[in-house]
Amino acid sequence: MKNRQVLLRHTVTGRPTPEDFTVSESVAPEAREGEVLVKTLYLSLDPYMGSAIKGRHMSGAVAPGGVMPGETIGRVVQSRHAKFREGDLVQTRAGWQEYAIAVAPDPHASGMAAAISRAAHPLAAAAHVPLSAYLGVLGMPGLTAYAGTLTCLEPKPGENIVTSAAAGAVGSALGQIARNMGARAIGLAGSEAKCAHVVQRFGFAACINYKKPGWQDALAAACPGGVHGYSDNSGGAVLEGVVNVLAPGGRIMLIGLMDQYNTSERLPGPALGPFIGKRARVTGFVVYDHYARLGEWRRLGATWMGEGRLAFHEERIDGLAKAPDAFSRLMAGETMGKLIVAVARE
Amino acid sequence: MKNRQVLLRHTVTGRPTPEDFTVSESVAPEAREGEVLVKTLYLSLDPYMGSAIKGRHMSGAVAPGGVMPGETIGRVVQSRHAKFREGDLVQTRAGWQEYAIAVAPDPHASGMAAAISRAAHPLAAAAHVPLSAYLGVLGMPGLTAYAGTLTCLEPKPGENIVTSAAAGAVGSALGQIARNMGARAIGLAGSEAKCAHVVQRFGFAACINYKKPGWQDALAAACPGGVHGYSDNSGGAVLEGVVNVLAPGGRIMLIGLMDQYNTSERLPGPALGPFIGKRARVTGFVVYDHYARLGEWRRLGATWMGEGRLAFHEERIDGLAKAPDAFSRLMAGETMGKLIVAVARE
Numbered sequence: 234m235k236n237r238q239v240l241l242r243h244t245v246t247g248r249p250t251p252e253d254f255t256v257s258e259s260v261a262p263e264a265r266e267g268e269v270l271v272k273t274l275y276l277s278l279d280p281y282m283g284s285a286i287k288g289r290h291m292s293g294a295v296a297p298g299g300v301m302p303g304e305t306i307g308r309v310v311q312s313r314h315a316k317f318r319e320g321d322l323v324q325t326r327a328g329w330q331e332y333a334i335a336v337a338p339d340p341h342a343s344g345m346a347a348a349i350s351r352a353a354h355p356l357a358a359a360a361h362v363p364l365s366a367y368l369g370v371l372g373m374p375g376l377t378a379y380a381g382t383l384t385c386l387e388p389k390p391g392e393n394i395v396t397s398a399a400a401g402a403v404g405s406a407l408g409q410i411a412r413n414m415g416a417r418a419i420g421l422a423g424s425e426a427k428c429a430h431v432v433q434r435f436g437f438a439a440c441i442n443y444k445k446p447g448w449q450d451a452l453a454a455a456c457p458g459g460v461h462g463y464s465d466n467s468g469g470a471v472l473e474g475v476v477n478v479l480a481p482g483g484r485i486m487l488i489g490l491m492d493q494y495n496t497s498e499r500l501p502g503p504a505l506g507p508f509i510g511k512r513a514r515v516t517g518f519v520v521y522d523h524y525a526r527l528g529e530w531r532r533l534g535a536t537w538m539g540e541g542r543l544a545f546h547e548e549r550i551d552g553l554a555k556a557p558d559a560f561s562r563l564m565a566g567e568t569m570g571k572l573i574v575a576v577a578r579e
Numbered sequence: 580m581k582n583r584q585v586l587l588r589h590t591v592t593g594r595p596t597p598e599d600f601t602v603s604e605s606v607a608p609e610a611r612e613g614e615v616l617v618k619t620l621y622l623s624l625d626p627y628m629g630s631a632i633k634g635r636h637m638s639g640a641v642a643p644g645g646v647m648p649g650e651t652i653g654r655v656v657q658s659r660h661a662k663f664r665e666g667d668l669v670q671t672r673a674g675w676q677e678y679a680i681a682v683a684p685d686p687h688a689s690g691m692a693a694a695i696s697r698a699a700h701p702l703a704a705a706a707h708v709p710l711s712a713y714l715g716v717l718g719m720p721g722l723t724a725y726a727g728t729l730t731c732l733e734p735k736p737g738e739n740i741v742t743s744a745a746a747g748a749v750g751s752a753l754g755q756i757a758r759n760m761g762a763r764a765i766g767l768a769g770s771e772a773k774c775a776h777v778v779q780r781f782g783f784a785a786c787i788n789y790k791k792p793g794w795q796d797a798l799a800a801a802c803p804g805g806v807h808g809y810s811d812n813s814g815g816a817v818l819e820g821v822v823n824v825l826a827p828g829g830r831i832m833l834i835g836l837m838d839q840y841n842t843s844e845r846l847p848g849p850a851l852g853p854f855i856g857k858r859a860r861v862t863g864f865v866v867y868d869h870y871a872r873l874g875e876w877r878r879l880g881a882t883w884m885g886e887g888r889l890a891f892h893e894e895r896i897d898g899l900a901k902a903p904d905a906f907s908r909l910m911a912g913e914t915m916g917k918l919i920v921a922v923a924r925e
Contacts, residue, residue, distance in 0.1 A: 237899050238899075239902050249910050251907055253907075254902075254906075274923050279909075280910070283909075291865070305922075329902050347867075349867070365893060369891055370891035376870070380869035384864070400916060402918075405891065406880075409889050434890055484861075485862070486862055487864060507823055509863035512828045513822060514828065514860065516831070517833050518731055518858065519858055520694070520719055520726065520727075521690055521695070523722060524694050525689075526726050530721060530725040530726070534752075539705075544782070546780060547712075554602050557595075557600035557602070560595060560629075561596050566769050569772075570747065571714070572624040572625075574624060576621065576677055577677065579620055
């Protein structure tokens with residue numbers, strides 16, 4: 234049985250082209266004890282692969298000459314595992330090939346190890362749902378939209394929830410999820426046709442073409458009160474633009490770096506890869522919001538000071554005339570501790 | 580009565596020097612009905628002023644020729660307000676001058692408007708606390724450390740809580756607060772002397788000199804399990820370095836942009852000003868962490884699809900051989916919706 238495969242020709246540096254890949258044919262493998270042979274029905278193509286072929290995605294690099302990875306839905310055509318029978322529908326990560334060996338899921342694997350393993354998961358498809366939807370809206374992109382909305386965006390009824398790539402698999406699901414939870418869904422997309430599609434097919438309240446000058450003003454107009462939640466897969470200029478119209482305390486969820494997948498150079502602006510990889514939660518803090526707690530802190534801090542559990546260090550300058558020099562040293566990092574000007578005697 | 584004042588000579592572009600300021604003398608004003616005249620005892624010098632003199636801090640720009648702003652502790656020397664008597668200790672924002680007019684706090688003001696107003700707040704100082712401490716560890720910098728730790732860093736016992744500028748007013752308080760809450764306090768500072776001071780005087784578990792090559796490795800070694808919480812006032816290279824040793828799900832609190840206060844050029848790397856100004860909460864999201872919810876989402880999503888409340892759109896490609904071209908179009912933003920390769924017939 235021949236097995237058509239798509240191989241990566243070489244590590245890619247810029248935007249991928251068809252020439253970066255080779256279509257080759259080999260002989261399909263045989264399942265050994267404990268394995269199954271799966272015939273691929275549907276293969277999902279996703280933006281993260283653009284990072285993997287550059288050797289810098291957390292799911293692993295694709296080696297030159299290697300089979301391109303990817304999520305698939307397939308049918309078991311040969312089983313040497315008690316849990317599977319021929320004809321079973323499974324979801325696996327066969328990659329860009331017609332046949333692949335899979336194993337039973339490791340019950341101890343979790344997180345990324347489980348997600349990117351070559352395990353086959355039985356798929357019980359609902360009668361009214363097309364099989365391929367289990368790779369999209371009910372697969373990894375849909376789960377990204379769902380879990381991200383619940384854990385990062387936390388939309389409240391009436392809030393403006395914005396998504397980049399609104400016509401895409403994640404964005405189109407995310408807006409609908411937010412809308413079904415009572416929020417207003419607003420999309421960003423890269424063409425008028427995509428924007429029309431987002432409003433008409435996915436029922437977003439509005440969709441803004443971010444390639445059109447003035448898009449930030451249009452976004453602000455579509456979001457009275459500001460953007461309360463934003464799902465970003467750009468990692469670049471679109472993110473920076475949305476931050477400018479964020480509502481105070483707005484939530485941003487970083488899920489991808491589309492702007493950086495196509496370049497090997499570092500973009501100006503946020504270097505966000507590590508923030509995503511670390512699942513960082515970054516919060517902008519402004520002390521002016523917290524003055525109601527000043528009395529509480531002064532009581533606790535004074536108590537701790539009395540107990541010897543809170544020390545402080547001051548650098549004291551005598552006389553106002555020395556303030557400019559002291560301040561200049563502060564900004565040069567040459568002072569130590571709290572800088573205080575003693576202007577007059579107590 | 581003469582009133583010495585420090586004025587800003589001109590809007591500053593680089594690192595401030597004493598020549599950017601003028602010390603001048605005027606006649607102290609008289610309090611009018613409803614006002615008090617306050618004699619400054621202590622003036623606080625803080626890094627945010629470096630941003631204000633460039634005209635880009637949220638508390639307002641300092642106009643050329645204007646009196647430098649700043650938090651002060653003073654004594655009422657003339658009162659024409661029923662709530663204040665001569666000799667009362669107050670905290671106000673007299674700025675860099677010996678005498679200033681203040682008013683009673685506006686009970687309706689809150690947030691930044693209240694924090695930066697020219698209101699005088701009666702100060703009931705504890706007997707064992709020096710007055711000037713109410714500008715530092717028990718003032719705005721201390722409140723920044725306290726409220727930020729509670730609302731952004733949320734340290735758990737045993738966690739590694741790291742602060743930049745650990746010898747400074749905010750950092751030294753923050754580490755001690757985290758330690759008093761059961762966490763391990765680790766500092767970053769810009770010299771060996773500062774680091775020794777942070778450990779000896781403030782009782783941090785460790786302090787790393789970020790100007791020394793290899794500081795990231797030293798930080799990683801000082802933080803087994805990674806950095807769980809990080810308070811950043813750099814907005815630049817130190818932030819990027821700490822993110823690399825962040826524990827998964829680590830919390831970062833952005834409180835200042837010291838690296839940017841001294842320059843008028845945009846630094847490479849994160850442009851974080853708007854994130855702080857908007858109090859943004861940014862979360863890095865990785866779907867691999869959420870596969871336990873896949874079943875939950877598939878049930879809900881399939882139900883919504885049956886009800887017509889969840890649409891999806893696929894672009895289907897027939898045959899594996901067309902995958903490279905389809906993927907290249909995906910990365911160029913030329914596809915619409917979920918891209919699926921139909922590899923074989925169902």
